[in-house]
Amino acid sequence: MSARETEVAILGVGMTEWGKWGRPFVEYGVAAIREAIADAGIDYSDIQFVAGAATVRNGYPGYVAGATFAQAMGWTGLPISTSYAACASGTQAISSARAQILSGACDVALVVGADTTPKGFLAPSKGERGDDPDWLRFRLLGATNPTYFGLYARRRMDLYGATEQDFALVKAKNSKVGARNPRARYKKEFAEADVLASPMVADPLRLLQICATSDGGAALVLCSKQYAENKGASGAVKVRGISTVTPTFPNAVIEMPNFATDSAAGVAHVGATFRDSIAASAYAEAGLGPEDMHLAEVYDLSSALELDWYENIGLCKEGEAEKMLRDGDTSLGGKIPVNVSGGLGAFGEAVPAQAIAQVCELTWQLRGQAGDRQVDGAKTGVTVNQGLFGHGSSVVCVR
Amino acid sequence: MGDLSQLLAWNLKDRQKLHTPRSGAHDGSLMSASTSAKPQISAKPDWFAFDVEQPHLIATLCTQSGTYHFPPEYTMSRAPGFADSELTEVALSRTGTLWSYTNAGYAPPDPYVQTSDPFEPFAIAAVELSVEKMIVLGQVVDGVSSDELSVGMQMQLVSEPLFEDDQAIHMIWRWKPVEGTAVANDATSGGAA
Known part of the structure; x- marks a missing residue:
């Protein structure tokens, strides 16, 4: 194994109760973010990067998850990313945030994903798409x-x-x-x-x-090991x-x-x-x-x-x-x-x-x-x- | 594999004809479709050649590597290292071995077109083609439930109506068990235990 640094610290985690609440997905994401930030013992203004995991089934806002959550938390001008990889979207968002941290572009990043699902089978969006x-x-x-x-x-x-x-x-x-x-x-x-x-x-x-289709949100605050140490959290999960x-x-x-x-x-x-x-x-x-x-x-x-x-x-x-x-x-x-x-x-x-x-x-x-x-x-x-x-x-x- | 492609290549243009359906290929709520004067057309002409005698799936063959592509790929071979290979249209084998199967116990959502009310469960097969070394999905013919299937059975590709609209009866490929090839469940499940 190379000596390449692969670790980042998980400073905070947040997750809603999952269910079929029928609320906009942004609400679930915001609830998870607030819990994760509180868990991390920091303020949202400390966040330097937001990595959103996208959902494509809820129309336009879902395609731009990073910005949607940055807006919902109150614009602070920070850079964002949005990842879509179907069920793997969350891991791509984690990977995106980690790359920012390990490259030194930021010290602390937020990762968030949330969804509101329709009842029954997951199904394609409306419209004739005979090539898809x-x-x-x-x-x-x-x-x-x-x-x-x-x-x-x-x-x-x-x-x-x-x-x-x-x-x-x-x-x-x-x-x-x-x-x-x-x-x-x-x-x-x-x-x-x-x-x-x-x-x-x-x-x-x-x-x-x-498995059913559910509404829910989850969020992580990721940071560099140095940042965690500065926060007195050098023993955080990595x-x-x-x-x-x-x-x-x-x-x-x-x-x-x-x-x-x-x-x-x-x-x-x-x-x-x-x-x-x-x-x-x-x-x-x-x-x-x-x-x-x-x-x-x-x-x-x-x-x-x-x-x-x-x-x-x-x-x-x-x-x-x-x-x-x-x-x-x-x-x-x-x-x-x-x-x-x-x-x-x-x-x-x-x-x-x-x-x-x-x-x-x-x-x-x-x-x-x-x-x-x-x-x-x-x-x-x-x-x-x-x-x-x-x-x-x-x-x-x-x- | 280039020679094989020649052997397998169909003259697809000659086979894009309209035909009457196989008798007895469908029944129930689609009976009206079979007696309709509407034309029968492939539900997906670029993938499935509706031909009453030799209905077949349309693939492309990367002639240099011997790799098949279904759905047909015309832009570039997906076999790594064969980007410049020619892609030739071929028919996929019309028989194969049942790799696995399941059924739809509830009506699938749109854009599936429900053809019976109430909905009747139908079986879906994953069939392994030995020459192409690939697995192809398809619905199982009307009237054969998942209870009647077992992994390892020989399956034959046939054509049946998928749905009917104002203009036409849309025909699709389906997998039909070849009589007498059922493998006892005991034998297959015990083999690897």
């Missing part, structure tokens, strides 16, 4: 996001012998901790039988195994590794919103698969490996997908995720607890906020502030997430 695969998959295939989750889940059953009970167990596990998280949308414990009795949405996935990787050709996995994979007929794929490469890149930057992690927040768009991530982030070998789950290794109190926030199953998707929210959870955990969902002695953690169109997203935090 993300529009065409609805028109020509009727393929929603859960269609892709269903394909992965069925494949997992076929390859590794996963069962519907395993997928239900993931939901039950996460709902148990989600019920203890005051910021989760669903604070209800579900038994496996409840999950298996819910209606089928995308065979083999049922309603309670697919971001040590960030991954925003894309696939390498040919990508053999059918990815949302595509109609087909790349063809491997001409050029063979070399090296790690896309999903395997996402956390690997963040680990490499951090100089750590999966064996060093004390907890993980993974992107459980479906309960079945959580199992894929165990393997993709190196917690176990391919095909062993079900055993890890059944053995309780990934439950609170297990070897490497996964999604002790409750995960997307308890939160639902608020696209620009969720990758930031994952880092908020790691921060609380690494500070020992997670209350009755605290992972004992947690000093390291990893997040992983993936945005449609080929956006990898992973953050390694240490304390």
Whole structure:
């Protein structure tokens, strides 16, 4: 590993309770910002850069998230950035802020993402867009996001012998901790039988195994290690590794919103698969490996997908995720607890906020502030997430 | 792979004809469509050649690397290092192996066009093409539910109506199980355990 500095300090974190409130997304973002700034013990006027994670589904203001939040907080003339990478938008915003800090362009930066979502399936914006695969998959295939989750889940059953009970167990596990998280949308414990009795949405996935779409906001105050030290916070949680990787050709996995994979007929794929490469890149930057992690927040768009991530982030070998789950290794109190926030199953998707929210959870955990969902002695953690169109997203935090 | 492209290339212009639908390819609420005098056209002519005998997906082949592109890519090969390669239109294989499958248990949102009321679930297949070494999605033919599918089945590409409007019946590719190729679930799920 090179001697390149990769660390910035997380001085403050903020997150709204997630739900279906129907308020403008700016309100959620502002609430998260104010909490993060208070948590950091600074004033908004101290912020030197704002990195916004964009949402494109709420019309014009969503496309300009950085400026929207800078305006909402009262213009101070500071520079901004806006990142769009679908579900990975938050990590790109973190990466943008970190680059500013590490380059010396600023000492302290704000990262924020917030969303207001419509009910039901995520759907394309109105209008005829016959050249856009993300529009065409609805028109020509009727393929929603859960269609892709269903394909992965069925494949997992076929390859590794996963069962519907395993997928239900993931939901039950996460709902148990989600019920203890005051910021989760669903604070209800579900038994496996409840999950298996819910209606089928995308065979083999049922309603309670697919994450909802939610309103919510999350924010971070990031700063240089020197700035943290000056504030008496040299022991703050640090971001040590960030991954925003894309696939390498040919990508053999059918990815949302595509109609087909790349063809491997001409050029063979070399090296790690896309999903395997996402956390690997963040680990490499951090100089750590999966064996060093004390907890993980993974992107459980479906309960079945959580199992894929165990393997993709190196917690176990391919095909062993079900055993890890059944053995309780990934439950609170297990070897490497996964999604002790409750995960997307308890939160639902608020696209620009969720990758930031994952880092908020790691921060609380690494500070020992997670209350009755605290992972004992947690000093390291990893997040992983993936945005449609080929956006990898992973953050390694240490304390 | 250049030779293979010659073998696989269809004369696409000759195949962009309008045809009557396969009998029995659809039923239920779309029965009216099949008896309609409206023309049948491809719902996506630049991707799908609606041809009653040989409906097929239209791809382009990077002739130097042997890489296929679906949807067809005409600007530049996506295979790294083959930017200057020629891209030739070819038909994708019309049979493949079921890689995975799912269904739509609830009506997808717009711009999906719902053709039955109440909504009837339909299956969606991901089919692996052996020559092209790629996986292609498609709806499964009407009347075959996800319960009847198993990974490893052979699937055949056929054409069915997707929806009908004032002008035409819009035809789409669909995957149909080839009879007698079902793989027992026990065998497939136990294999890797």
